[in-house]
Amino acid sequence: MEHYFTNSNNLKSEIKEFKVKLSDKEFTFKTDNGVFSKGELDYGTYLLLTNVLKLNIKGNVLDLGCGYGALGIVLAKLNDVKVTMIDVNKRALHLTKMNAHNNEVQVQVFESDGVSTIQDDFDYIVTNPPIRVGKIKLYELISDALKCLKKNGELFLVIRKEQGAKSFINDFSEKAQIKIIDKNKGFYILSLKVSTN
Numbered sequence: 001m002e003h004y005f006t007n008s009n010n011l012k013s014e015i016k017e018f019k020v021k022l023s024d025k026e027f028t029f030k031t032d033n034g035v036f037s038k039g040e041l042d043y044g045t046y047l048l049l050t051n052v053l054k055l056n057i058k059g060n061v062l063d064l065g066c067g068y069g070a071l072g073i074v075l076a077k078l079n080d081v082k083v084t085m086i087d088v089n090k091r092a093l094h095l096t097k098m099n100a101h102n103n104e105v106q107v108q109v110f111e112s113d114g115v116s117t118i119q120d121d122f123d124y125i126v127t128n129p130p131i132r133v134g135k136i137k138l139y140e141l142i143s144d145a146l147k148c149l150k151k152n153g154e155l156f157l158v159i160r161k162e163q164g165a166k167s168f169i170n171d172f173s174e175k176a177q178i179k180i181i182d183k184n185k186g187f188y189i190l191s192l193k194v195s196t197n
């Protein structure tokens, strides 16, 4: 079975475009088979975005597991931030580059397994993480990402109650200061800060 995080050249491409309005600005996104949330903005991604947009962040941002690019592209357009976007899925990265161009934003996009190839430190990291990779890999992705935060940097993520939001909070409470910044329809929006970075 193919997952959205695998690379499959055999999967037929069927691009589907959609439009979405955020903070009075319309965005157009191309999506495809084999990439997370084809044809629509995922509700978790939407909730994460609307919460982060309220904070009017500045500085540099890493979009970890960018998919077709919604989080990073919207933040680059609406906030004063420099955005880096990474994923392991080549089709997702291709879509992100097209979507960035079509929405007239400049972002840095490249293939990376987690932060393994990342050299910079970030003010913010945003992620709707790949739950389907399993708990061990998920925790590794987030733990490693926390090490790429600047001092006082903040990682924002969305996780559903049924995907283990409560045990995630429990398991990361020794590594980071965790705040629940929003909760809606079973989706938790979390902020993680590491005071020792």
Ligand SMILES: C[S@@+](CC[C@H](N)C(=O)[O-])C[C@H]1O[C@@H](n2cnc3c(N)ncnc32)[C@H](O)[C@@H]1O
Residues within 6 Å of the ligand: 004, 005, 006, 036, 037, 042, 045, 064, 065, 066, 067, 068, 069, 070, 071, 086, 087, 088, 089, 092, 112, 113, 114, 115, 127, 128, 129, 130, 131, 133, 141
């Ligand atoms: C739940 S999707 C979110 C996609 C996009 N950010 C959104 O909100 O629509 C998680 C993304 O993480 C990517 N991913 C999976 N494993 C990864 C890894 N080891 N390193 C980087 N990205 C990964 C998947 O390919 C997928 O695009």
